[in-house]
Amino acid sequence: MSEFIEPNTEFSKEVAKRAGNTFNLCFQCGTCTGSCASGYFTAFRTRKVVRMAQLGLPTVLESDDLWACTTCYTCYERCPRGVDIPEIIFAIRNMAVEKGYMGEAHRKTAGFLLKTGHMVPINDEIKKTRQHLGLEEVPDTTLANPKALSSVQRLMMAMHFDELIGTKEE
Amino acid sequence: MAYAFFLGCIAPLRYPGIESATRVVFDKLGVEYRDIKGFSCCPAPGVTRSFSEETWLVVGARNLALAEKEGLDVVVICNGCYGSLFDVAHILNGDEEKRNKINAILKEEDGLAYTGKYKVKHFADVLYNEVGVDKIKQLCEAQQPYNVAIHYGCHFLKPSKHKKVDDPERPTILEDLVEAVGAVNIDYKEKQMCCGAGGGVRARNKDLSMKLTKTKLDNMKDANAEMIIDICPFCHLQFDIGQAELGEGYGMPVMHLSQLYGMAFGLPKDKLGIELHKTPVNL
Ligand code: SF4
Ligand code: SF4
Numbered sequence: 001m002s003e004f005i006e007p008n009t010e011f012s013k014e015v016a017k018r019a020g021n022t023f024n025l026c027f028q029c030g031t032c033t034g035s036c037a038s039g040y041f042t043a044f045r046t047r048k049v050v051r052m053a054q055l056g057l058p059t060v061l062e063s064d065d066l067w068a069c070t071t072c073y074t075c076y077e078r079c080p081r082g083v084d085i086p087e088i089i090f091a092i093r094n095m096a097v098e099k100g101y102m103g104e105a106h107r108k109t110a111g112f113l114l115k116t117g118h119m120v121p122i123n124d125e126i127k128k129t130r131q132h133l134g135l136e137e138v139p140d141t142t143l144a145n146p147k148a149l150s151s152v153q154r155l156m157m158a159m160h161f162d163e164l165i166g167t168k169e170e
Numbered sequence: 171m172a173y174a175f176f177l178g179c180i181a182p183l184r185y186p187g188i189e190s191a192t193r194v195v196f197d198k199l200g201v202e203y204r205d206i207k208g209f210s211c212c213p214a215p216g217v218t219r220s221f222s223e224e225t226w227l228v229v230g231a232r233n234l235a236l237a238e239k240e241g242l243d244v245v246v247i248c249n250g251c252y253g254s255l256f257d258v259a260h261i262l263n264g265d266e267e268k269r270n271k272i273n274a275i276l277k278e279e280d281g282l283a284y285t286g287k288y289k290v291k292h293f294a295d296v297l298y299n300e301v302g303v304d305k306i307k308q309l310c311e312a313q314q315p316y317n318v319a320i321h322y323g324c325h326f327l328k329p330s331k332h333k334k335v336d337d338p339e340r341p342t343i344l345e346d347l348v349e350a351v352g353a354v355n356i357d358y359k360e361k362q363m364c365c366g367a368g369g370g371v372r373a374r375n376k377d378l379s380m381k382l383t384k385t386k387l388d389n390m391k392d393a394n395a396e397m398i399i400d401i402c403p404f405c406h407l408q409f410d411i412g413q414a415e416l417g418e419g420y421g422m423p424v425m426h427l428s429q430l431y432g433m434a435f436g437l438p439k440d441k442l443g444i445e446l447h448k449t450p451v452n453l
Contacts, residue, residue: 037363041381068378071369073328077338093220103374106217117210120179133190133443139182141209148208154279159225
């Protein structure tokens with residue numbers, strides 16, 4: 001016998017606050033799932049994520065599948081009801097991360113951003129390569145401008161990004 | 171009209187040949203660009219937007235505001251940067267409350283402001299709509315007679331409702347741009363599919379990421395592609411390193427459009443960085 005699950009309107013409201021309430025337009029046709037390359041290879045079902053947003057099923061926050069979306073926007077292009085699917089996924093991911101569900105690799109990359117203003121580290125080899133190509137050894141970005149870096153860091157901290165990526169282990 | 175040249179992360183720090191090829195190609199085509207001190211990561215939407223929409227907005231808005239201070243539109247060479255900067259601009263332009271909130275923080279921390287007066291453009295859009303195919307044909311010195319598999323990537327065209335660059339399912343911009351230098355565009359199965367790198371999937375779920383990549387590579391190979399053309403350093407990395415990692419002997423060189431143009435315009439090879447690719451470019 002299937003279990004009756006009480007809808008959590010608070011969860012739906014929170015998703016709507018962040019990503020708009022287009023999920024209410026979804027009539028569960030499955031076009032999104034059928035268009036999703038990630039869903040082809042995994043158990044990830046785009047339609048179900050939208051359903052969970054509608055019904056308010058916060059268990060979606062813990063699911064690994066939530067992170068299978070490449071944000072390719074194919075579902076959004078094809079959805080006959082104009083549901084902002086990738087925006088809904090971003091919103092639910094934000095809510096998951098706030099609860100501490102984040103992949104270690106992602107946390108590390110996020111840490112690079114906070115530390116250097118870039119997501120990719122620089123090293124001696126790349127400096128040498130850049131020089132060979134006739135480029136500045138270090139690009140004139142936050143990497144070469146400590147003042148610019150500290151302003152990016154202050155902005156990120158104003159949004160509590162440092163606290164966010166310091167939260168509990170997955 | 172000059173542009174603020176936005177580098178992003180993967181081009182300058184992993185494939186600097188893409189950066190330098192773009193510079194020499196812009197010079198050749200008369201596209202004016204300026205370097206702006208202190209840009210950061212766009213910030214990459216896959217992780218940053220997935221973690222914190224507000225952080226993504228404010229760091230993106232800072233980059234936009236830096237260009238605005240110089241009175242310049244922004245040009246990007248990466249779909250990820252386009253997916254951040256264009257989308258941040260789109261969101262802030264359409265939502266006064268968010269814009270005011272972000273601006274209040276920008277002003278306090280940095281004395282900057284974002285008003286939405288300037289645009290964010292992808293370099294492929296600039297080449298097609300501002301330089302034009304005719305001029306590119308005229309400047310072509312060395313025809314590139316290869317069968318090329320074009321990979322658009324996702325965020326150049328989508329969401330098309332806002333971007334309005336071309337049809338997301340059946341686009342023609344890149345086809346015209348590669349044919350302008352003598353390349354042969356080949357059709358292949360699932361051409362508009364993602365490379366597999368985006369959305370943080372490469373970092374978090376490498377296995378899935380490579381399944382998408384392998385599907386695309388197989389489809390390209392089945393259609394007898396001799397070369398892959400991309401307009402995004404992250405897709406570029408995924409296909410270039412991906413072929414090496416999969417080790418199935420695909421042997422399809424991966425070229426950013428700027429590198430293909432560098433060859434077509436007869437620009438110095440040592441500025442194109444193609445020897446830095448993991449999948450050898452033996453043409
Ligand atoms: S394509 Fe749109 S309407 Fe159909 S199931 Fe997906 S979200 Fe719902
Ligand atoms: S945006 Fe995400 S959910 Fe939609 S089709 Fe692409 S991978 Fe699937």
